[in-house]
Amino acid sequence: MAAAFHLCGVKTPYYGPAFSKRSSHCGPLRSPRLNFALSMNSEFGLCTTVKESCKRRVLRVNCEGGGVDVLERDETENQICDGVTSQFTCVMKFGGSSVASAERMREVADLILSFPDERPVIVLSAMGKTTNKLLLAGENAVSCGVTNVSNIEELSFVRELHLRTVDDLGIDRSVVSAHLEELEQLLKGIAMMKELTLRTKDYLVSFGECMSTRIFAAYLNKIGAKARQYDAFDIGFITTDDFTNAEILEATYPAVAKRLQSDWISEPAIPVVTGFLGKSWRSCAVTTLGRGGSDLTATTIGKALGLREIQVWKDVDGVLSCDPNIYPRAEPVPYLTFEEASELAYFGAQVLHPQSMRPAREGDIPVRVKNSYNPNAPGTLITKARDMSKALLTSIVLKQNVTMLDIVSTRMLGQYGFLAKVFSIFEELGISVDVVATSEVSISLTLDPSKLWSRELIQQELDHVVEELEKIAVVNLLQHRSIISLIGNFQRSSLILEKAFHVLHTNGVNVQMISQGASKVNISLIVNDDESEQCVRALHSAFFESDLSELEWECRSENGSVPKLLNGQ
Numbered sequence: 263m264a265a266a267f268h269l270c271g272v273k274t275p276y277y278g279p280a281f282s283k284r285s286s287h288c289g290p291l292r293s294p295r296l297n298f299a300l301s302m303n304s305e306f307g308l309c310t311t312v313k314e315s316c317k318r319r320v321l322r323v324n325c326e327g328g329g330v331d332v333l334e335r336d337e338t339e340n341q342i343c344d345g346v347t348s349q350f351t352c353v354m355k356f357g358g359s360s361v362a363s364a365e366r367m368r369e370v371a372d373l374i375l376s377f378p379d380e381r382p383v384i385v386l387s388a389m390g391k392t393t394n395k396l397l398l399a400g401e402n403a404v405s406c407g408v409t410n411v412s413n414i415e416e417l418s419f420v421r422e423l424h425l426r427t428v429d430d431l432g433i434d435r436s437v438v439s440a441h442l443e444e445l446e447q448l449l450k451g452i453a454m455m456k457e458l459t460l461r462t463k464d465y466l467v468s469f470g471e472c473m474s475t476r477i478f479a480a481y482l483n484k485i486g487a488k489a490r491q492y493d494a495f496d497i498g499f500i501t502t503d504d505f506t507n508a509e510i511l512e513a514t515y516p517a518v519a520k521r522l523q524s525d526w527i528s529e530p531a532i533p534v535v536t537g538f539l540g541k542s543w544r545s546c547a548v549t550t551l552g553r554g555g556s557d558l559t560a561t562t563i564g565k566a567l568g569l570r571e572i573q574v575w576k577d578v579d580g581v582l583s584c585d586p587n588i589y590p591r592a593e594p595v596p597y598l599t600f601e602e603a604s605e606l607a608y609f610g611a612q613v614l615h616p617q618s619m620r621p622a623r624e625g626d627i628p629v630r631v632k633n634s635y636n637p638n639a640p641g642t643l644i645t646k647a648r649d650m651s652k653a654l655l656t657s658i659v660l661k662q663n664v665t666m667l668d669i670v671s672t673r674m675l676g677q678y679g680f681l682a683k684v685f686s687i688f689e690e691l692g693i694s695v696d697v698v699a700t701s702e703v704s705i706s707l708t709l710d711p712s713k714l715w716s717r718e719l720i721q722q723e724l725d726h727v728v729e730e731l732e733k734i735a736v737v738n739l740l741q742h743r744s745i746i747s748l749i750g751n752f753q754r755s756s757l758i759l760e761k762a763f764h765v766l767h768t769n770g771v772n773v774q775m776i777s778q779g780a781s782k783v784n785i786s787l788i789v790n791d792d793e794s795e796q797c798v799r800a801l802h803s804a805f806f807e808s809d810l811s812e813l814e815w816e817c818r819s820e821n822g823s824v825p826k827l828l829n830g831q
């Protein structure tokens with residue numbers, strides 16, 4: 263770490279985990295941990311250029327003074343700004359399904375090289391189902407005993423997949439052998455401790471992305487396309503310490519930009535970056551961004567570098583009108599707004615990571631979802647705005663195995679503060695809420711399963727929630743529910759709802775709750791798990807394949823048979 267820096271410019275505060283973008287005073291070093299985090303950040307050498315504003319920002323630690331200082335000034339004429347920001351044109355992210363074998367890696371390499379005008383940053387996920395296999399290997403290691411670790415089936419699978427791939431591609435086995443050995447050692451450690459913490463889980467799954475990127479970069483180099491492998495946790499992806507679900511901190515953007523740009527200047531090479539991974543700012547341990555997190559890695563790099571486009575390459579022809587596993591005749595959606603894509607991802611469409619649209623939206627960078635198995639398909643283009651004049655329903659999303667709570671106040675009507683009390687209980691217990699419908703004295707809500715189901719003490723946690731809520735209300739806990747989210751143009755919500763309720767009524771389905779989000783692109787309906795897939799199929803047929811003309815529905819809608827919907831009970 264560098265010693266004291268002399269800095270001209272503005273003093274800035276240190277707010278804790280993240281370096282604020284708009285800071286204005288100098289904060290002291292508060293603890294040894296903080297000291298470490300700061301030194302980590304200064305090691306990253308926070309210095310970057312931002313394309314739009316051409317502002318150059320330097321953020322360094324002043325060791326003697328014990329504060330963080332920022333130099334921020336207009337660098338329009340500065341060579342760094344002019345030269346560096348144009349080095350890369352796009353991010354191309356390939357998911358596990360796109361790089362599942364040696365053959366797929368060859369095809370992806372050909373695909374990348376078929377765009378000679380692009381200077382991409384490549385982001386890769388782990389090969390195929392490697393992440394799942396590693397998690398299962400970890401769980402087996404907890405109970406199998408140290409001497410049996412070498413025989414864990416999933417470890418053998420991962421080892422064979424990666425060795426077979428390097429052999430097929432004609433790359434030296436040394437590219438992954440050290441990682442495979444360390445992986446086995448780690449599993450022995452888990453077996454010894456008989457414990458698999460969230461922190462260890464993250465370290466364990468990181469082997470997947472660390473190996474896929476090393477193999478792919480080695481292959482690109484072998485075929486003469488100069489490439490450089492990067493572990494995201496070594497190039498400035500700084501996150502919270504929420505292992506298995508970490509959030510990316512602001513300091514990531516300048517750090518990543520600086521590292522990728524300066525390496526390119528020293529020696530141009532296609533960067534091949536591990537998706538899904540980060541480094542926690544407190545403990546400096548490897549973190550993961552939640553399942554499917556490589557999409558978020560890609561959009562973060564897109565924003566950091568101010569790129570023209572972010573491409574996420576999948577195994578489907580873009581974002582589809584519903585999950586093809588539920589309804590194989592689902593159709594590609596050509597255009598989406600960031601808002602629609604966020605709602606769709608948040609409410610369970612596996613195709614995009616729930617947080618991934620945020621950096622793209624903030625940086626206003628278009629995201630293109632493409633099919634690596636069918637590159638000629640147009641895919642889906644996600645942008646800030648689109649022509650909604652002809653749009654009705656865009657996509658139907660299903661989230662199953664949801665827990666719903668009906669909470670009715672024991673106090674009389676007119677009682678204020680009821681909702682505040684209910685939500686303060688959720689806040690205290692660290693549980694997030696998905697869908698809400700309220701009246702003055704009652705509230706129905708669903709709990710976010712992605713947060714809840716990943717934890718072990720689920721039943722105890724639920725019991726605890728109910729116990730706390732019962733101090734102020736009568737509580738009914740309803741499990742095995744599903745959220746069906748209708749994403750679309752809610753300028754035409756009456757028409758969508760009339761049509762949806764007609765379909766559900768015809769199919770004998772009772773909607774238990776309904777809610778429209780403030781974003782106005784999504785209406786959520788809660789139904790029983792066991793009838794949810796049938797509902798999605800029926801809704802899809804009605805909205806995307808129906809013979810019944812829109813006009814007829816519009817006439818009926820104007821005639822006034824729009825359902826009343828507040829609580830849906």
Ligand SMILES: Nc1ncnc2c1ncn2[C@@H]1O[C@H](COP(=O)(O)OP(=O)(O)O)[C@@H](O)[C@H]1O
Nearest residue numbers: 357358359576577578581582584585611612613
């Ligand atoms: N609305 C949807 N549109 C497209 N794919 C969806 C949708 N809902 C679920 N999926 C599933 O998401 C998968 C693509 O996402 P994912 O497996 O994360 O791809 P990758 O691993 O390549 O990033 C598809 O194979 C499909 O089965």
Ligand SMILES: N[C@@H](CC(=O)OP(=O)(O)O)C(=O)O
Nearest residue numbers: 357358387393553554555556
């Ligand atoms: N490998 C990680 C991260 C990821 O993004 O994967 P994919 O792109 O294959 O969904 C996972 O399986 O969650």
